[in-house]
Amino acid sequence: MKDTLRARFDGMTAMQQKAARFVLEHPNDVVTASMRTVSARVEIPPATLVRFAQLLGFDGWPELKAALVQDMGLGSEPYAHKARTLADRARDGGAGLAGEIFTTHRDNLDATERASGDALPRAAALLEKARAVHVAGFRACHPVAYSLMYVYRLFRDSVHLLDGLGGSLEMQLRAMHKGDAVVVISFSPYSREAIAVARQARGAGCQVLALTDTPSSPLALLAHEVLLFSTQSPSFFPSIAGAQALSEALLGLLVSRAGKAGIARIEGAEAQLFETGAYLPPAP
Template identity: 55%
Template sequence: MGVIDQLRDRFASLSPSLQQVARYVLDHPNEVVTQSMRNVGLHAQVPPTTLVRFAQTCGFEGWNPFKQALTADMGLASEAGNQYGERARSLLGRARDKQLTAEMFAMQRSNLDVTEQHSAARLVTAAKLLEKAEQVHVMGMRACFPVAFSLVYVYRLFRRSVHLLEGMGGVREMQLRAIDPGDVLVAISFAPYSHETVHAVELARARGCKVLALTDSLASPLSLAADETLLFAVNSPSFFPSVTAAQALAESLLEVLVSRAGPQAVARIESAEGELHSSGVYVQAAGK
């Protein structure tokens, strides 16, 4: 039985103050898993101590374990903690299985649905955070690097003050030194979390820089230190976690940013597109 079902069954036995929390959890599960305990308390009109007592009454050690369980109950639990080799071994002998590819596409559709459910409502808030930044720094290592790169590549079409922290040539520390108060760091990672990305988040916080986390869990070290979090699902029947939903989330964020940016952003995009074509970057179709 999931967390939501347990709350429904136990609701009548809770004290009035705990029923108030339970009612908010049942009515606003998305907000509970994406907002801080302080914000949840404000919206539920109870002090943080009541949230802790509520979680303990539900059988959890504290509020964060309760949120993790609720996150898992809603389909955002990451399977990335499993060993890649072990998961790859489970695929052996399935080369002729016609359901193999169908499982993958079905899981991708599910990941997209879950990601939309939990993050779509937070995109405008995330966009506002980026719009206030003097400079935007984006970091995603290893499997998350393509997401970070494409986010920077497209974002720079209409905003110049966007920088990719890729560390090429061993200059990551030099790039991190450019992070200042008033900036925003967009940190992208899923379990097992990249040490370099977690370090960048810690450094950004120490310098008074805001953090936007794109990650797989509210319990991730990125989310726990972030000002705003956008969650994406990484579940996959294959041996490696999927980043499809992460890419879709980044593209959705860009869509919101452009929609809010106004005519000047459109003019910058048109100018950049014209320069790309005139510079010969693209292959021209025959007869054009």
């Protein structure tokens, strides 16, 4: 839908262009709010929104909203429904379920590389130029965010995790300033906190790097640079293997470009981990 809106934008009336901008910039609000709420926010009569939807080939606003839900990847099966399917497979002995999961992970990695291989160097450059880097991932994406922050801190001090621990997210967001970069990770159904971080980052003048699942996700629409990962899985929950692979590939690029100074920081961090007892010494 995003491409259709942009292609037809110049031929729209001023009111229709106003509606198109809102759909492009606030897709999450369009799919979660009523038409009357959207009408009030955009200051366009509901009848005009209906005609706008019809202009795009839909019968009305509900059909436009349903299409946007699918476009954003929000129309997937509920977790419980997929879990019931797995329970049915258990009754016939699993029929190679574990092998299917590993095969899907390999396919996810291939799809992720195809989708984001060209964008990885641009993403690394965006982080290198930043005064500080803030990393956010909530719920299932938290391990990816934490891993990215943890390894990045081995060769760069100005990397910070936005985790909202103890209800501190608002306080952590105040540390973002113009010239910083913010990495936000989320997939459908998208975390409300991740969207809030991305919006706050844009408002603060930060560069936003999104790791997400589709080009039309709310994060992708807010980001300056996007890395896409595949989340397919025969299990009941989406896979984060692609997201973790992107994180590790990004870190590898950053280290390769950090030069002697980066290597020295890694040597110092590693030595400290052994000296403090955080790492066990190698076996004799």
